[in-house]
Amino acid sequence: MTQTPASSAGVAPPRLLQLLAQSGAPLADGPLPCCGERLGRLFGLSNTLTLDSAIAFRTRQSGMNQGPAIERVTQELANTRRALIRKISSYGSEVEPTESVGFEPYLNAWLTLQRRVVAASRQLRDKTRKVMKDHNQNLARLAELDSAFDHAMAGYTSQCFSHIPKVLEQRFQALFPALFPALFQAQQTPSEASQETGSAPGDWLHRYCEEAQNLLLAELDVRLEPVLGLLEACHNEVTNSP
Numbered sequence: 001m002t003q004t005p006a007s008s009a010g011v012a013p014p015r016l017l018q019l020l021a022q023s024g025a026p027l028a029d030g031p032l033p034c035c036g037e038r039l040g041r042l043f044g045l046s047n048t049l050t051l052d053s054a055i056a057f058r059t060r061q062s063g064m065n066q067g068p069a070i071e072r073v074t075q076e077l078a079n080t081r082r083a084l085i086r087k088i089s090s091y092g093s094e095v096e097p098t099e100s101v102g103f104e105p106y107l108n109a110w111l112t113l114q115r116r117v118v119a120a121s122r123q124l125r126d127k128t129r130k131v132m133k134d135h136n137q138n139l140a141r142l143a144e145l146d147s148a149f150d151h152a153m154a155g156y157t158s159q160c161f162s163h164i165p166k167v168l169e170q171r172f173q174a175l176f177p178a179l180f181p182a183l184f185q186a187q188q189t190p191s192e193a194s195q196e197t198g199s200a201p202g203d204w205l206h207r208y209c210e211e212a213q214n215l216l217l218a219e220l221d222v223r224l225e226p227v228l229g230l231l232e233a234c235h236n237e238v239t240n241s242p
Contacts, residue, residue, distance in 0.1 A: 016218035020164070023171045023211060047152040054144035059137055066135040070234045073127050077227060080120050081220070088113055088216050092209035101205065103172045107165060110212055114161075117216065121223035125150070128230045139237055146230060161219065168212055175204045 013021075043051065091113060095105045129147060132139035 014218075014222070016215070016222050019211070019215050019218050020167055023167050023215070024174065025163070025167045042156050043152050047148070050151065051145070051148045054141070054148040057141045057144040059133065059140040064134060065238070066131045066234075067238045069131045069134070070231065070238060073124065073131055074231055074235075076127070077124055077224070077231065080124060081224065084113075084117060084120060084220055085217065087116065088213050088220070091213050091216070092205070101176070103169055106172065106208075106212070107169065110168065110216065111165065113216055114164075114219070117220050117223060121220075121227065124224070124227045125230070128227055128234070132230065132234060135234070135237065139234060142230070142233055146226065150226070164215055164219065168215070171211060172208055175208050 091109060092106065095109055125146075129143040132143040134140075
């Protein structure tokens with residue numbers, strides 16, 4: 001997830017990578033290999049055979065206009081995204097306050113939300129493919145290609161996103177002592193520390209929760225990109241079909 005350089009040919013990195021860099025994740029130095037070469041490293045023999053089959057795929061169904069079904073999936077995508085944004089925006093409020101603030105409850109809450117994001121994006125992608133296969137040959141083949149790429153990149157994708165919780169933990173640990181060193185050095189109370197630092201005792205935690213929310217919102221957009229691309233192809237096919 002952090003392997004994209006800060007800039008490539010003057011193009012700004014995606015928002016998720018920008019946020020990870022701001023949270024302390026390192027970015028790779030120098031340009032990366034071309035997209036084709038990077039994809040080639042992810043495709044084994046079985047993946048290549050699956051891709052060949054997808055390229056040659058021909059549906060046995062005559063196909064029917066799935067315009068209304070495509071619109072329903074598009075609306076479901078919008079509704080799901082709004083619901084997830086509302087849930088992510090409340091991250092941190094569900095953690096029971098305790099005298100000693102630990103990272104684990106916040107990590108567990110974040111991972112729960114991440115799993116919801118993964119499940120929702122997966123469900124929408126599967127539904128979109130189903131509609132595409134029922135529409136016509138062009139969209140059916142594209143659905144097969146998307147499935148082949150998705151399967152080949154699943155392990156790599158999971159590995160990349162698994163780095164985000166590690167970045168969050170480092171950020172959590174960095175924010176706490178940076179804003180309240182007196183709490184660690186002199187065992188002061190939060191009120192005493194706030195008088196010395198000029199910050200409210202909960203400011204660091206609020207800042208951490210905001211950064212964690214922004215990272216998950218950016219991940220949500222990344223995970224929904226394949227669905228948006230498929231739906232765009234569907235709309236184009238329906239519009240251009242006689």
